[in-house]
Amino acid sequence: MDQLERVQRCATNLAIGLHNMPYEERLKIMDLLSLIYCRYRGDMIEVYKYLNGFYSLHSDSILKKAPPSTLRGHRYKLLKRQSSTHLRLYFVSF
Numbered sequence: 001m002d003q004l005e006r007v008q009r010c011a012t013n014l015a016i017g018l019h020n021m022p023y024e025e026r027l028k029i030m031d032l033l034s035l036i037y038c039r040y041r042g043d044m045i046e047v048y049k050y051l052n053g054f055y056s057l058h059s060d061s062i063l064k065k066a067p068p069s070t071l072r073g074h075r076y077k078l079l080k081r082q083s084s085t086h087l088r089l090y091f092v093s094f
Contacts, residue, residue, distance in 0.1 A: 005034070064078065064079045066079050
């Protein structure tokens with residue numbers, strides 16, 4: 001992911017008149033999104049699809065919903081899996 005972000009940094013730096021601006025400003029001027037933002041957005045879209053039945057798989061086997069007693073305001077709260085490492089804690093496999 002860092003290599004792709006580096007390529008985007010270099011590509012935005014090649015634009016005429018933008019080479020001395022910070023990366024975030026170049027993205028705003030060129031109307032681009034950072035690759036990390038796009039990745040998180042894509043993950044959230046996939047979670048939405050699983051929760052709303054767009055896939056034929058049963059979503060409860062992959063993403064477990066919280067019981068109704070722990071919900072505050074909406075029914076889409078997910079249970080966080082117990083994990084001893086950060087790698088497994090934040091990893092979602094579909």
